[in-house]
Amino acid sequence: MIARISRLLLATALVATPALAQDGGPEARPLHKRDAWLPQSVPTSDDVLRIPVPxxxxxxxxxxxxxxxxxxxxxxxxxxxxxVVVQGKIIVAVLKPGERNWPQDATVYDVTGKTVMPGLIDLHTHLTYLDLGDLTSLFSKGDTSGAESAMRGLRRMAIHLQSGVTSVRDVASHGDGPFLLKRLQATGEIQGPRIFAAGQLITQTGGHAAALANDNNPNAMARTVHGPDAWREAVRIQFAQGADLIKLASEYSQEEVTAAVDEAHSLGLPVTVDAETQYIDMAIKAGVDSIEHPLPRSDTAVALMVKRGIASVPTLIPYRLISRTSGGYFGSTSRRFELNEATIMAMARKMRRAGVKMGIGLDLIVNWPDFMPGAYINELQSFTELGFTKAEALVAATRTGAEILRMGDRLGTIEAGKLADIIVVDGNPDEDLAALRKVRTAFVNGRLMLQDGRIYKPAHEEVPLPEAK
Structure with missing residues (x-):
């Protein structure tokens, strides 16, 4: 009898081992809070890096x-x-009607009849992705110049800003392009949303987006690497450029994805993945922070996402565009499953019912930014089909997006102490999402960047010539 019980216990343990391995906690170390050693009185940069600044x-x-x-x-x-009262780049007060407590020299904007709200966040962009006319470059491994990349990004930033988007998470762009655009936007030299950049996408030979890689060209959009040490080094390269996060894509081994997540977390960078099926299981086991797209995953994987606080950016709109323009997602070795408008909503509903944290991301590549702001409104409307109210969908687009960015302490809401990323809408978007077609004014970091629906740039101020000596 004892022997029989022992055999039963052994069999039970063997069956339970995979689940226990998954539930045993992430293999990679937790995300390191890089500013943990700094007193709160020390100002830091307004990004994930939290570098001491004046x-x-x-x-x-x-x-x-x-x-x-x-x-x-x-x-x-x-x-x-x-x-709402703003001083410099900070919201300093939210006053009741009739209260007047602001500097005498403040510029006063009368926004009667309009809605003031936090700027929208797009958690999945590729600012420098090739245009349709440039796709021949795709077959030469993404050999496109840095100047071309920056110009594409600048145009798309303007489209996003005019649509009310004041922050974007760029989850793979060409070379140093996104970092250059980020720096220029932060100083106010160019107009557009603030940028949180991943740098290059990291994948393996034959992995998702490997066609965009050219490891001999530092301006390529993706990087292919092989083995855990190489995946760690690829993470370090993006960190050295100034990355706010790391973007990984299947396929990979368990050892590779764990090494990449471990390295990123040690550097204080969150990790998101473009993955599906078993590769989602591997990413969860490694300890990633978010998962892109509504791609197939098991009920166990969804439950583990909830348990570990792994967010989802479902990006429903690009799959609608693919389905409606091409008839389906064809020719990809990383998409060997049914993928259509019904399946994407079914997966999103599964995650919503389970309680996965979900933010808004659009993944608008090639000429798709031209569908803005309708594409953003469509994604919000999809969230209402998942069970969100209109107001809850807007919270997902603002506060939740900031939390997924690891910027919830500075962005996503209009409260005293937050950064002044604010839009003014001619209508009530919390009652009618279509009102977001009428974003009239936008401030990013306290700077007026959109006025009367048009990009606003202050006039040049002449600097006097030096006096003759």
Whole structure:
């Protein structure tokens, strides 16, 4: 009898081993909080890197006030009448109607009849992705110049800003392009959303997006690597460029994805993956922070995402565009499963029912940014089909997006102490999402960057010539 019980216990243990391995916690070390050694009084950069900076770093001069509007603050509270006061790049007060407490020299904007709200966030962009006319370059392994890449990114930044998007998470672009655009936007030299950049996508030979890799060209959009040490080194290369996160794509071995996540977390960078089926299981086991796309995964994987706080950026709109323009997702070795408008919504519903944290990302490549702002509105409407209210969908687009960016302490809501990324909408988007077609004004980091629906750039100020000596 004892022997029989022992055999039964052994059999049970053997069956349970895979589940126990998955539930045993991430293999990679947890995300290191890089500013943990800094007192709160020390100012840091307004990105994931949290580098010590002067108190007025990238802050514009002066103050402004938004008076007379209804405020949708992104916290989940109902919209209400309020006045928003900004000094430099910081929201310093949210006042009740009739209260007047701001600097005498502040610029006052009358936004009566309009909605003031946090800027929208797009968690999945590729700012420098090739245009349709450039796709011949795809077959030469993405050999495109840095100048071309930056110009494509600049155009797409303008489209996003005019659609009310004040932050983008760029999850793979060409070479140093996204980092250059990030620096210029942060200093106010160019207009557009603030950028959180991953740098190059990291994959293996034959992996997803490997066609965009050319390891002899530092301007390529993707990098192929082989073995755990090489995956670690690829992470370090993106960190050295100034990455805010790391983007991995299947296929990979368990050892490779674990090494990459471990290295990224040790450097304080969150990791997101483009993965499917068994590769999602591997990514979860490694300890990633978010998973892109509505691709197939098991109920066990979804439950583990909830348990470990792994977020989802479902990106429903690109699969609609693929289905409606090409008839289906064809010719990809990393998409060997049914993928259509029904399957993407079914997976999104599964994650929503389970309680996975979900943010808004669009994955608009080639000429697809031309579908903005309709593409963003369509993604929000899809969230309402998943069970979100309109207001909850907007919270997913603002506060939740900031949390997934690891920027929830600075972005995503209109509250005192937050960065002034603010849009003004001619209508009530929390009641009618289509009102987002009427974004009239946008401030990013306290700078006016959109006025009357057009990109705003301050006039050049002449610098006097030096006097003759």
């Amino acid at each position: 108190a007025d770093h990238n802050a514009p001069k002066g103050a402004f006030v938004l008076v007379g509007g209804r405020l949708f603050d992104g916290t989940g509270a109902p919209a209400r009448p309020a006045t």
